[in-house]
Amino acid sequence: MQPFREVFWNIGYHYIFYSLAGLATAIFLYGIGRRWRLWRSGWSEKRGGSFDWGLVLRRVFLNASILKGDPLGGITHLSIMWGFIILFLGTALSTIDHWIISYLRGDLYLAYAFVLDMAGVALMAGIALAYLRRYVFKRERMVTVVRDHVVLILLFFIALTGFMVEGFRLRAQTLSWHEPSPVGQWIASVSGLSIPGARLAHTLTWWVHSLSSLFFIAYFPFSKFIHVFAAPVNVTLEGMGFNPFLTLEEREALKSDFSFRELIMLDACTQCNRCTVVCPSSIAGEPLKPRAVIDEAGRFVRRKNGFGWLPGRAGDASLPKARAVEGDPVWFCTTCSHCYRECPVAISPMDVIREIRTARVEGGEDVPVKVQEMLESVYKFKNPWQGAKGKRMDWATGLDVPLLKEGGADSRCFYVGCTFAYDSRLQEVPRAAVAVFKAAGYGFGVLGKDEVCCSEFVRGVGEDGLFTELAAQNVDAFERYGVTEIVTPCPHGFHTFSNEYRRMAPPMGSRAVRHVSQVLEELISSGAVTLARGGERTVTYHDPCFLGRRNGVYDAPRNVLRSIPGVRLVEMKRSRERSLCCGGGGGRMWIEAGEGEKIAEVRVREAAATGAGTIVTACPFCFTNLDDAVKTAGFEGKIVVKDLTELVAESLERRSAG
């Protein structure tokens, strides 16, 4: 007789099992259907790309983004996930064998038995690791709540009883072959049961195993297990070039307040807390915890929609999106994007927060007074600093800065930006850039008083309408002045011109946008400017989020620094992709920090730890925040803050002086 396993061996009352299985499946399908309907109730974004198999393979099937930065966590998840998938497939294969076509016979059966045994081991080992990580290694990141235990213990229990069923069966059966199920064999040998005893134990554990498995199926759509569906869908959407940008007409026409993608994000989250560990606001001890935001917004959406399972309740209008997260936390986000970069399943708490801000701004409620003043300033003065239009060119006093001409063509626009134009200390930066450009014979012109706020942070605080208006004004000026290339010293302008304007103000088209650090790198490497040795200085470079993490410009500023003779570059413990935000993005320049340590003070301490005497950055907000923090954290006289462009211009000056 060739090896095989008799399904329902030693088991009676099949109709009870099938009735319960039918019930569990019905509940499962109902739950998944409710969830899908909830997701589909959201407005759907435009998608720019096509299906990205590579991304789905790496992130979903290989867990690459979970392994990254936390290999043990990745192994834990891989073991549980693949153990689960194989056991699930094994059960499905066995069902097909029993009902449709009998094929699990002979060597195929032996291989099947072995693989499933190993999958069970992997699943249980993964769950054991999950507990080791929580209670023995005490990973600080991990936040464990009751529902996490329910999931882990339920899976462990199902695997354990599965092995017991197998062990008692092997003890009770006399087989003419050896079944390669090591765990089952081991349980059979140590059970010490008589054959009738083993048969009884088998029947009992079979029912326990089956009922808990059916419970699992029914419970699945209403639990954390929903991430098994939501997370891969979210990763897939990520790969499809998800585009949340809406024109104002489209936004007005929206029938629902959450988007399809947002609703999926909220269900894809397993509360792993990776976002919160890297969140600058959380690090500084402020009230924002991205994980908690997603949790709260997720519970809000489910409550709004009949808890995700009550029938007939679609979108309770008495629960407005502005209230999806209560209180202040949403105003602490710096939109540094670290949460999104860190999330293994492409959830972006930052974007969820921004959308809640949009709802609040549009309703005019709970907008911090300073943010309101900033927005009113942008509306009225076209800059966030209430600077008079007549003073926009004050930074260029005494310099011969060429103004672009209306109707020009092929112009390169040096877009100064509001903070560089109006802040008396930071005016040095565009002045330095002009000095370098002139020394290099690099042609450029400015828009002068026609330059208006880029409004990146206006969008950041959720005022999409105002952002769209200002974007249109800027793009209109680019058109009128025949601008084909834009160079800016401000990463916020750089980011919004190169990403958001292209999607929201279509005439932006293909105009080239470069940050001044990229231009400096080019001018130095081409030999257009040569730099002379000045004093020796050790510097550390602070990556502006909107240059680095948002746009991947990490090397240009570093190459510039390395090419300045006498400058030695040292890195902070958090740099490049993992850089810590200065605390100035997302409108935080206009939002009061909490009581405790400021984000920028944390950053200045990190800089001080490198031994560098100079913090170099390339962003007006970073500069202001770090410069203030140098004073408030007691490093005045020990550390200075410089803009990259200033250092380059200084080594030019020395050359012309010498």
Place this chain on the structure above:
Amino acid sequence: MEILVCVKKVPDTADAEVVLKPDSRSIREEDLAFGINEWDNYAVEEAIRIKETHGGRVTVATIGGADSEDVLRRCLAMGADDAILVEAAPFKGSDPYGIAKGLRGVVAKGSYDLVLAGVQAGDDGFGMVAPVLAGYLGWAHATLVTSISLEGAKVAVTRELEGGLEETLRLALPAVLAIQTGINEPRYVSIMGIRKVRSKAIPTLDLAAVGLAHGEVGEEANALREIGLAVPPAGREAEMIKGTPAEVAQRILDIIRERGGVA
């Protein structure tokens, strides 16, 4: 409660350098930013809050050109129900009496219980329109109002006095109240909010519609005659402190010490 709020579009001159035109009668407006008069913004917010608590309607009115429409739309987006634009051309050069005559006509076309206005306008700073309007209407009025509470047919208001004092008055309705800044925290008006009211009709009233004839308002009819504008000469008492921030701070500290401000 039917409330009329009188608003005005003014240039923001707080940080701008104001340059006189050669005729010394007006200022150059090219580089100035225009918006709702700050005091009026508080008045509109206060009216909307009264409506939200007690019900009724809020109407905003301005005497202005077509370019004043954005200010009215902003008020509608804040929560005002109606807006009225009075054609400004015949009012060119009018003093506060002329403006008040025009607003009297607006009030007469409705049945208002309360008229709110800002204490003063940020450009000419007369502070006269509200009291003069009350005079023309024969209504009670209060200026520098920092709180309002309705008590049936009366309204209790707090007025700001000098030296940190306040007084409480009780006025019979209808009344005209001139609102001081800080009475509330005006809500934010988003561009999306303004867009939502972009197609709402704003009736325009000509001179006849506000019950006036040509010659009753405008520069010729003024009771006040404006002679000219001038930038005040720098006073001798002012000391311009120059130097590095540290030197400036030191000098300020020295001055405070000299005058006995700190020990």
